[in-house]
Amino acid sequence: MLEAFFNPLSIAVVGVSGDPHKLGRAIYDRLRQNKLSGVLKSRLYAVSSSITEIYGERVYRRVSEINDDVELVVVAVPAPAVPDVVADAAGHGARAVVVISGGFSEAGNRDLEKRLRQVVVETGIRLLGPNTIGVIDPYTGVDTSFTRETKPFADGTWGRAIIFPRKGNVAIISQSGALAYHSIDLLGGRGVGLRAAACVGNQVDVNITMLADYFADDTLTSVIVLYVEGIADGRGLLNAVLKARHRGKQVVVLKAGRTAVGGRAAYTHTASMVGEWDVFTGCLRQAGAMVVNGVEQMVDVAHLASLQKPPRNKKTLILTNAGGFSVLAAEHINMNGLETPPLSQHTVEKLLHLRESGGIPAVTVPANPLDLSGSATPEAFEKAYNAVADEDFGIHLLMPFHIPPPMDESVVEKLVRIANGCGATVAAVDTGYSDWGQRIRKLLTENGVPAFESVEAAAQALSIYASAKTPKRTSFPAFQQVSGEPEPMERKRLLSLLSNYGVETAEERLVYNADEALAAAEELGFPLVMKIASQKISHKSDLGGVVLGISTPKMAAEVFEKLMNLAQKLGVADDGVVLQESCIGLELLLSTKTDPSMGPVVTFGLGGVYTELWRDIITYAAPVTEEEAINMLDSLQHARILNGFRNIPPINRHEIAKLIARFSNIIPENPSINQLEINPLTIRGEKVKAVDCRGLETKPTNL
Known part of the structure; x- marks a missing residue:
């Protein structure tokens, strides 16, 4: 479908000018240069309203005048003329068009862009742009950049x-x-x-x-x-x-x-x-x-992934001749979630033998990081690397610092020979902008070992690459959108829905007067929680609408009166007050909503009143599998707390994963629901209860 953009049999550039600084002319000149060099095989034509000849070749007034099939048309003319140019190209049988021209919706001209879209719909031509530099393909020589x-x-x-x-x-x-x-x-x-x-x-x-x-x-x-x-x-x-x-x-x-x-x-x-x-x-x-997180990091990771396979584990070997860099490298490797385990005793003995025989410098300490010192020669690097290369390290970080006098270019060949056969993911670092630093990095990269300018960049790229896994799922299902204005869900509907999906809620009673409140308190037992019942009020605790630790009937009566007065001021007294059992435990957040682009999503993270402060959450497309739910648990910054911390017992990870997976089906199976949140979801031992929940639902209009 898109092949015509990258490998067309023929190209026409519309907007070629006599001025070499104009975009259309610059694009034509670049394509012509690629054609003269033999890279571009496509037939090339110029179209212009201002000139009739260029480089001794005819310039056409419009694409439809060209006595040849034109597959790709590149348009660099003022925006108002673009729709007609595209229509002319489509009428001539062009398969694809790149619109370089700006001046459409990005400049507030939405009507013109709508007209251009209509031309595409009516003619079936494929259009890239507008407001673009188009495509660059070094294999075919197609380059529409200016x-x-x-x-x-x-x-x-x-x-x-x-x-x-x-x-x-x-x-x-x-x-x-x-x-x-x-x-x-x-x-x-x-x-x-x-x-x-x-x-x-x-x-x-x-x-x-x-x-x-x-x-x-x-x-x-x-x-x-x-x-x-x-x-x-x-x-x-x-x-x-x-x-x-x-x-x-x-x-x-x-x-x-x-x-x-x-x-x-x-x-x-x-x-x-x-x-x-x-x-x-x-x-x-x-x-x-x-x-x-940035362009430099994007290129770093692409650089690494283009030359090396993903790490088989996070264990990292560091080999260098610079002590300071070895310390920094180890620090950044571990800060980024990788590991620097010690060498095996067998490898330590091999290194000790090398040291005694003079194969590596006498000051070398057989450890990881392995610092050979500034006196190390390329031959010492080779011997040391050979000695450690068969250890079970998924990552090798090589840092042959070029400054020490014994170091020369031959270290690249020696390290690469071992790296290419070791089975690990190998990266290198040599610093600075000197000719030597750039030369060493260039040679390493050309020989399949991605070389970085800093240990920080290398550690971050390696960490990101180590986290990349191929999912078991092969597709994400389509989703149904329900139009309309969402409204707060009734509490009865909420509790029933959660129950249907296996989510246990805290035991509660809805009351409307003091007598009912006291009776409910005695029934639930102390301590308990009391809150305004209305689903129309967000962040109730911020308004004083939630009271914890109610321990006596007298306190219950006083709190009920206080909350009813507050509800009266807020205009929601008719919805009553909820009394709820007190649930103590690790507070988490579990929610789902329909995203306009991604569809139903599910979010899990640390919850309670500090939800927005910690902001430790992970969101996946719903529904999720139990395995994906486990990945969500592991993705939290404070994931260790889930395994138990001080007086907080560990959670049952598999049961929570099952709960997340069940919960994630709510919107896919009930598309009229727009949002549903449990916060907090309390966990203590095997007890998991939804303490507070709220949701939005749209009355279906297109079901």
């Missing part, structure tokens, strides 16, 4: 503006042309090969999901890199990522909008905490993608 590799400085000299990578296996899909250029430049500077790059722009037709699906099937692609600002079809993207993962490809995702704040007060804690970023990144991790 940058030049070199540009002149003010003094008349020329410098490289961007380092275009060699052919490789990393595909970049971006919503930003600038971010794509930056990523391409970083890959090129590090010697990492590019499969192709595609920028979606305003996504009038071709979107991120379609391109991810395309590269999932592409045999030349091993790593797919995604830069995402916003997406409508989140479930589609999840399925494209799953497809890629099951085809053995790695997926690296950078999502913008982490600090975006909603414009209206949220009905539940979860709605205020779980924003687009949390939902998107949690679901992408569930699908097997690696989520990163």
Whole structure:
């Protein structure tokens, strides 16, 4: 479906100018250069309203005048003219069009973009853009970007503006042309090969999901890199990522909008905490993608994944000739969730023998990290690495610091020979911007060992790569959306629904007067909790609408009167007051909602009054399996507390996973429900109870 964008038989560039600085001309010149060099095999045509000839070749007035089948059309003309140009191209039989031109919805011109979309719908042509740099494919020479590799400085000299990578296996899909250029430049500077790059722009037709699906099937692609600002079809993207993962490809995702704040007060804690970023990144991790925090980290992880297989375990061997770096490396490796276990006694004895025989420096301490000192030669590196390479370390971090006099380029060949046969995931570090530092990194990368400029970057990339797992699931089901205005769920409906899904709720009584309150208190027993019953009030504890530790009948009467007075002021006295048994235990949060892009999602994390303070939550697409629920437990920053901490007993992980899995089916099986939250869900030993719950439900209009 998208092949015409990357490997067309013929290309027409619309908007070619006599001015070499105009975008259309720059694109045509770049394609022509690729054709002259023999990389681009496509037939190339120029279309313009201002010139009739270029480089001795005819320039056409419109695509339909070209006496040839044109597969791909690149459009760089003023925005108002674009719909007619696209319609003309489609009428001539073009299969695909890249609209470089801006000035559509991103500039407030939504009507023009709507008109362009209508042309696409009516003609069936595939459109990438508008407001994009299009595609770059080093294999076919198709390059619709308008940058030049070199540009002149003010003094008349020329410098490289961007380092275009060699052919490789990393595909970049971006919503930003600038971010794509930056990523391409970083890959090129590090010697990492590019499969192709595609920028979606305003996504009038071709979107991120379609391109991810395309590269999932592409045999030349091993790593797919995604830069995402916003997406409508989140479930589609999840399925494209799953497809890629099951085809053995790695997926690296950078999502913008982490600090975006909603414009209206949220009905539940979860709605205020779980924003687009949390939902998107949690679901992408569930699908097997690696989520990163910046462009540099995105390129670091892609660099690593393009050359090395994922680590078989988190045990990390550190080998260096620089003591300070060995300390920092060990620190950062462990800070990022990896491990630096000691060497086996057998390996220690081998290293002691090498030290005694002069094979490695006499000051070497046989430990992990293994610091050979600044006196180590390349031969010493080779011998030491041979001695430790057969240990059960899933990760090898090699740091042949180039500054010490004995070190030279031959260390690369010696280390690479062992690294390529050791079965571990191998990465290297050599620091600085000197010719030597860049040379060592370049040689290592060219020989299959990704080299980083800092131990921090290497440790973070290795940690992210070690966490990437291929999910067992092969698809995420489609979901049903119910239109309408959601309203608070009645408490009776809430409790019944939770019971149907195996969620036990705290025993409670709903009362409307003091006599009923006292009778209910005696029935439930002390201590107990009392709260305003109305589902219309959010964050009741902040308003004084929840009172804990009620221990006597007198106290119960006083609290009931206080709460009824408060309810009267809030206009919800008719809903009464709830008396509830006191549930002591670890307080967690369990919620579900319908996300407009990802569909039903389920969120789990630390709960209670500190939910928003700790913000330790994980969100997955629903429904989840029990195995995925276990992954959710393990994903929490404070996951150790679930295994028992001080006076908090460990939870029954498998029972909680079953509960999460059951709960996650509520919205998929009841699509009229918009949100449902339990906070807190208290756990003490085998007792698990929903203490407070609330929800929103839409009266179905399209079921």
